[in-house]
Amino acid sequence: MRRHQVIKDSFLENRIFLSRTVILFVFMLFLIGGLITRLIYLQVAGHSRYHGMATNNRIKVTSVPPTRGIIYDKHGRILAENLPSYSLEVIPEQVADMEGTLKRLQSVLSIPEEKIEAFKKHRKRYKHFDSIPLLMQLSNTDVARFAVLRHTFPGVDIHARLIRHYPYAELTAHVVGYVGRINEQELKTLPAAEYRSIHTIGKIGVERAYEDILRGHAGYSEIETNAQGKPINELGKIESVPGADIFLTLDVDLQKVAYDALAEFNGAVVALDLQTGGVLVQVSKASFDPNLFVSGISYVDYKALNTSKNKPLFDRVLRGQYPPGSTLKPFIGLAGLEHNITHMHQTLFCPGYYQLPNKAHKYRDWKKWGHGKVNLDIAITQSCDVYFYDMSLALGIDNLSSFLHKFGFGQKTGIDLKGEKAGLLPSREWKRIHREQAWYPGETLITGIGQGFTQVTPMQLARATATLANKGYIVTPYLAQKIIDADREIEIKKPVQKTIELKSTNVQDIINAMVHVVHSPRGTAKRIAKNIDYQIAGKTGTAQVYTVKQDEEYNEEEIAFNMRDHALFIAFAPADNPKIAVAVIAEHGSHGSSIAAPIAAKVIKQYLLDK
Amino acid sequence: MKIEHRAEQFKEHSLIGSLLRKLHIDIPLLIGLLLLLILSFMMLYSTGNKEATLLIRQSARMGVAGVLMIVLAHVDPRQFQRFSILLYSVGVILLVAVLLVGDVGKGAQRWLDLGVFRFQPSEMIKITTPMMIAWYLSGHEIPPKWRHIIIAATFILIPTLLIVREPDLGTALLVASSGASVLYFAGLSWRFLLTSAFSLAALAPVYWHFFMREYQKDRVLTFLNPEADPMGKGYHIIQSKIAIGSGGGYGKGWQGNTQSQLDFLPESSTDFIFAVFAEEFGLLGCLGLLAVYIFIIARGLYIAVQAQDTYSRLLAGSLVCTFFVYAFVNIGMVIGILPVVGIPLPLISYGGTSMVTLFAGFGILMSIHTHKKILPS
Known part of the structure; x- marks a missing residue:
């Protein structure tokens, strides 16, 4: 690139540059003079004032906690609220003899040793002159007892705080979740300014998933205090912004029906609104009282929950992975129809067992003497295993696996909660990678009746059932229906809905068969058909916990309770215009028909009654 | 100007001086920079809970930056131009x-x-x-x-x-x-300079009051300083002012900063380090620090005026100007007269990126000053 040659007046240039430099330097000195003026104002004129603030800590900037948003159910009933509560708090900087003070406090109020330990541990994460809670939820007697002696405990005081309360306790523990003390790990990732005055954070359920929305924003107040740290004057304040309220799709009445219907069984019940995918019922049992966690659960309580054989802390709906058993059959049947492997009139003789060509191993049917001549309708109605062995062998694992994949098996449902498990949908590829083994034909057979490797979460099962009821229209389950922030509704991003291409006559044939499960005299769930004026389409299932050996027989009476099969039931109703889909798993309930089906029936009945 | 003359003489006569000159190092600038680096070490020792970790990391960065400065000082300014x-x-x-x-x-x-x-x-x-x-x-x-x-x-x-x-x-x-x-x-005309400065200044509040919605203003405020939490910002300034004001005329002495206060001061070793300095060394210390900055700026401008060709002159002037903006904006923000913008205190704040750039700039300045052809003045 050639540069344009210019004849320069270097004298003029020098003169300009020199004058510019001098002017700039003077201007810089003028600006620095401005800085110095400000410094004099702060350090000389303001010195005594700021010095006072610094040495006596006379100005305290305290964080004003926001009020956490309320969680409501579908009908506006409160699932999580804030109640005033008294807590005993200590400002360590104002306590001369900490050990002595704690000892004396213990003699006045009953403070368990572990609270003292927890207090010492929490101390680290507080700022200087912050008030640190020692004991929460003081009774009125305790408050009165301390009030009398308060003057003898400098630096110790009673504060009124709002604490989280869950009125439905066990009933909504897993789904609504709870807030608990922030732990060291969480603290590292949280925005410090927001959590300066908040001591708890959503740990599970909606409380965790919507933490940012429920929390609100902390405010600040600049307080002038005396040398003892007692506030005298508020100098300035930024108000805190309360968190938004959330309305859930959950119906707490329906939830209670499901919870009570499970009776002595542990398990899970999920009900979905078919139109939207809104979760109407999400019960995981055994459950626990979330209120125990709010102000720090005691070691004894936690140990009891954690070691209980009922596993009350375990969220069975999203994290429990069960073999689907025969509840998978309608989907497999549909796969057979869609792939033209079978049609509704094709029959097969069921002798009570099935054998692969040239193999001695007998794959048993649940009915020892067989179902006789069966077609697909009868095979679903009576849950004939042999028919499905035969059909899934013809279908092959690749077709089977890819078809079930479309219904969301083996994948997270994408519900607006955290910690969901994906279940397991076996395939040739999966087995090669995870087991480093080839796929065996026998495994195709047992996959075809919902046993083997396949595992589903109750939420997945409910969603697949909903998809079937919707004739291929897939909904994504969700809980947050409405978020109201300061009387203004916040838009919730609705998940993208998809549709599976299915032949509608095929789906109708399967739905008819599922209606027969409930309404035909030979149906496995016929006992729930009594006294209802609508039709339920359903399918029973039994998931093996204990594997019966080839030469043994499964005898319910003889095996221990915790070895008994899980009872499953999926259903939707009314069959001709479905509104609700339900999935029930009753752990060790033995049979889907006797234990799980009536639970689903009760939920459906209550829901349709309300409508 | 007197100081600089002495430095020139010192450079001519001393043995070390002639060595440094062969290295293309400008002694007055080097002295100014070393003063700042010593202060930086003292401050980092004080803010880093008297542990050596900050110091070690900062020394490593200074090493890299120093080498870059010397390398650039050896390059002929015409190469920069090319x-x-x-x-x-x-x-x-x-x-x-x-x-x-x-x-x-x-x-x-x-x-x-x-x-x-x-x-x-x-x-x-x-x-x-x-x-x-x-x-x-x-x-x-x-x-x-x-x-x-x-x-x-x-x-x-x-x-x-x-x-x-x-x-x-x-x-x-x-x-x-x-x-x-x-x-x-x-030599951009004064008329042009003043007109554009005034029109910018006049338009800003008009735009702010009449064309921006509340949420946009909020965004602009957040945009000014994305790192800081909006709730935390006012908070820092209060604490910063308390720290500076409580330093008074003579300061609380080195390491005498009340940690209880500075706990509230995040970025105390980076962007807000001036507050710690002001608390420990008081108004007197601040004046001293400003004097060092003025000395470096004066020396830089002197180099610019002495430069032989238009390119070197313009570049040198601009580099000095940038250095001034660094110092002015940072101090202005810490003492609460400018909005909080993420600019460190040059050569004092902890952190590597800006330091390398600043040293590179000084390397170029030294190159311009030490590669002069002998011409009759």
């Missing part, structure tokens, strides 16, 4: 690359991961933009014609807007001012 357009173009391309594939850190996209190390092209452009403008203007009449001013302004706007997009307002401000200062030194 490569100006190339360096500028590479810088702009890298800025575009950052927006496309850069790493996101603290909510802004500034870093380019080169495998071995991470690199912030916006730092490099702080030097290459004035190089480019100086190169461009030195090829035309001085003072520049309208046409040249507009083209030069375009060269400034391209990297500035790219950096605003990252977003990094502090750096964009520095790049814009480094480019604009070249135009100033080249």
